[in-house]
Amino acid sequence: MPALSSELANLPALYAGFWDFCALIAFAELKIADFLARMTHPVPLDALTAYCWRQHHHDSWEGVNSPSPDASEVYVLACAPDVARMMRPMVRCGLVRLDKRGYYSLTSAGRTVISTEAGVWWDQVxxxxxxxxxxxxxxxxxxxxxxxxxxxxxxxxxxxxxxxxxxxxxxxxxxxxxxxxFYRVAARHTAAFAGELSARLLVNEGTKSVAAIGGGHGHLLASLLLDDPELQGSLVERPGPASFAADVIDTHGLRLRCTVIPGDIFSADDLPTGQDVYIAERVLQYCDDTHAERLLQGLAQVMHVDSQVWLVETVLGEPHETEATDYLDLGLLAMLSGLLRTEAQHRALAWKSGLQVATTAALPAGLTLLILIPLTGTCSAAQTEEPPS
Structure with a gap:
């Protein structure tokens, strides 16, 4: 690879990062973290390779087509050097420890890639x-x-x-x-800020009802209702996830306090009317401007005069401010559906929809809470092209 000037010093890292991530995918697919976590002592390469082989070829080994033990041992020995090559980035990135004997063990960082509930990164990968x-x-x-x-x-x-x-x-x-x-990843992200939203609802005077718009599998709404036994809830979601959300609500014994509505969040006819707080958690970032405006306009139609819309979003900062928002925004672009917006863009979108941003607050995991209220005064959003500065 040719030598690069200081201005291009990050280019090799961009290239290498792709292959490091490919190795991480293989590490996750083979559930190597699960295997190492079960071990009470470091594991030699041949044992790790044998596990990987069984994990990868499990289905093809069933029945009469299974290779003989002798044949499989030959295959394992042949694969061992390549398994070691795949593990090198995992060692370098601190997910796995390699001792002087060539034995592997899992680090605390590596435990985040376990496929069970404890592995917060496995689903994401x-x-x-x-x-x-x-x-x-x-x-x-x-x-x-x-x-x-x-x-x-x-x-x-x-x-x-x-x-x-x-x-x-x-x-x-x-x-x-x-x-x-997708919804397992969303539930993990929700857990990072659900407690703070609950605390805000408890001190939000007059809040007796909350609606989760595009509420996924219902984990956030269930958490809010469990924290406030007086709170009534409703959830609007597409039929598939709505069915799962109903099961989550039932599991927590909240059926009598919550209504799950299979419907279209972009249709005002499917939105519950007169709720005190409407929460849309990372919904707008998956929408283009047309759908985002349609959603907010629908909420403006069904709100009462004192209702609030709580948007939980990743707000885009200044260019090159954070890598995390750049990654997410590119992912949304590639998915052909959404985009991250600046705070000014959120304010403009709200204004066009008949709402205004009353306040904002930082949440954990790099998220922002934007609280929207109905526009006040005699001037409607349709009569004004730009929101107030």
């Missing part, structure tokens, strides 16, 4: 590794340049129906495996 995510990433060029011709999109695995590009939520409706990963 597997969601990114899903073929839909890979196809969307490969289609980034077309997404940047106006989505590209429908033939190209279709060739890259993106569904196009009557000229309309499939959104991620459309895909979730007919891909149960992808939907399961």
């Amino acid at each position: 597997m969601l990114t590794a899903h073929p839909w995510s890979w196809n969307a990433a490969r289609n980034l060029t077309s997404a940047v340049l106006g989505r590209g011709p429908t033939e190209l999109l279709s060739a890259n695995g993106v569904r196009v129906t009557d000229g309309a590009v499939e959104s991620m939520f459309d895909r979730l409706d007919h891909d149960p495996g992808l939907a399961e990963l």
